[in-house]
Amino acid sequence: MKTIKLLTTLALTVILGFTSCQSEENTELGTNPNANSSTSPTATNFERASMNDGSEDDFLDGSACTELLFPLSATINGKNITLLSKLDFSAALNILGEFNDDDDTVAFNFPINVRLSNYTEVVVNSQSELDALKSDCESAEAQGKDAISCIDFKFPITMLTYNINLEQTGSVVIQSEKQLYTFMTDLNSDKLFTVNYPISATLSNGTEIQINSDAELQDSISDCVQFEDEKDEAEKMALEVEAILTNTKFKVESFIDAGVNTASDYVNWSIEFTNDLKLVAKNTVNATLGEIEGTYEVSSETDVFLNINFGSNNTVSALNNDWIVSAYSDTLVTLKSKTDASVTLTFKKL
Template identity: 70%
Template sequence: MKSLKLFTAIALTAILGFTSCQSNESEEVGTNPNTNSSTSPTASNYERAAKNNGSEDDFLDGNACTELLFPLTATVNGKQITLISKLDFSTVLNIMGEFNDDSDAVTFNFPIRVKTSNYTEVIVNNQAELDALKEECEQAEEVGKDAISCIDINFPVTMLTYSISLEQTGTVVLESQEQLYTFMTDLQSDELFAVNYPINVTLSNGTSTEINSDTEFQNAVSECVQYEEEKDEAKETAVEVEAILTGTKFKVESFVTAGVDTANEYADWSIEFTNDLKVVAKDVVNATLNEVEGTYTVSSEIEAFVTIDFASNTTVSALGNDWVVTNYSSALITLKSKTDASVTLAFKKI
């Protein structure tokens, strides 16, 4: 390995015509031969990270590989909406969130325009064509060729290009994600490249970090993909838990605070979660007592959460909290406080 590094360094420094800046870049790559072919894992990572991300509008088209282009008109749960920009997404989400026990239905007024993951604009004339694009996306996901959307490269990024004999052939400054994608997909079999590190990236959890090598970039990709998988699993859990809660009455099976189970204090109460995100507590023994109404939401990050909010100074106020879902079945949901894991609550279906 030492002989190879020495040979590479000599070969690179012998090339005539470099500027002093180019010479420094060559020496850096020569002492750490970080050159990659078009079929290398590094090339694949950068190509996937540079693909157009169409996941922001998945609640409409269910396809992470296509970006819906404006304007477009769709019928959402029977209501026709014209979307001019992403600002109109909130209108659609409000319609979808009105009730949580219905099946949201989206019908587009075709033709519509979409931008695919390779930045090609396509006119989609009917639902069958849209479904075909979705199937292509699912196939790409299965073989690990879909977009890596959990890492954003901060541009500009400089690429050093080489021939297969490790002779530097140029320097390319890339200013955007699309330019990076084009650079990667245009690489020929007799061309090599090296990333001029360091570069900076922003991960989907909001953190920014400096990347100093192909290995560090690979590690960052692996970590963020794992983070996204955990988010997806939590989202699925949230959907399932919300379906169990909605329209169902429960009793407090256990409520442990400071090591003491106070479930008996709620033995006469039923807790019902309605389909419009209200939670209603009712004393089933003493009908003269007024119902206590609050609200609830089910959400997720890398865990699933149930947030319950009752007004203060009511019999069931203590049940209000930001809860983490720890376990669930069709009959029993167990929770722990988001801020104090020693506080736990279990609801059992009546």
């Protein structure tokens, strides 16, 4: 009896909530939190967020819509490599990252197998076929139909199903992203659904969230997509900064710590950023002092970072830091400490 009463109450609630919308077109159903159509924003959000994510291997195939399947082999910057699993990505990245001023090339040994955004697995027989898939991906992205990869749902998720008359027809327990994608793409125009909230998810910034409504789902996706856009922009800026630094000598134009500018301590020193991520500090007045070597790395999140490491107990070790790039041009790179914004360093091109 309790079950019957519960279902009756739910049905009455849904019908009452739908009454004010009965005279509207079917396209308005997506705005009703109790009844989502196959074309509603909620259906679109779930479909895009549950697409197969092929972005992890973008450094090889340049497309987030294709997931490379193993095994496969390729020639990367002239070196042959066989990839048996994702564990081999590090070897490929090491080859690509050996120098930061070269033109990286990846030539697959076709045919290769890939998994598409809709989970279909296809055989790709040539670079032209792979380029065509990449073009399709770019078109989907331009139309807002590509995968949303910044949110990972925690399963199971239960969907309640209804017919067009708002009569409940059942429920579906979904256990995976692929099942969620199939559920959304299989919805017909005469089928409606509601989400049995709350549901949980993890965002790409590591935040775990609880989602209690369709509106909260939309807000969460909007926020994480914005975060991903900021990351993409920072990644582009990092490449620009790295290009400015590479194979170039700089001088310390300004180094302010505790309100004191100590740039004069480095007036006779040049700092060279080599193309293999090495640093060379050289005294331009007294050659007998020799060279001081170090390393650097440009990285990004939503900011651009420059890590400088000259080791300890030498003339330029005070420059060591995890710096945030606050501004840059072809001749100047201005940094601030990641932990203390009052500590700033400016390099000027020689």
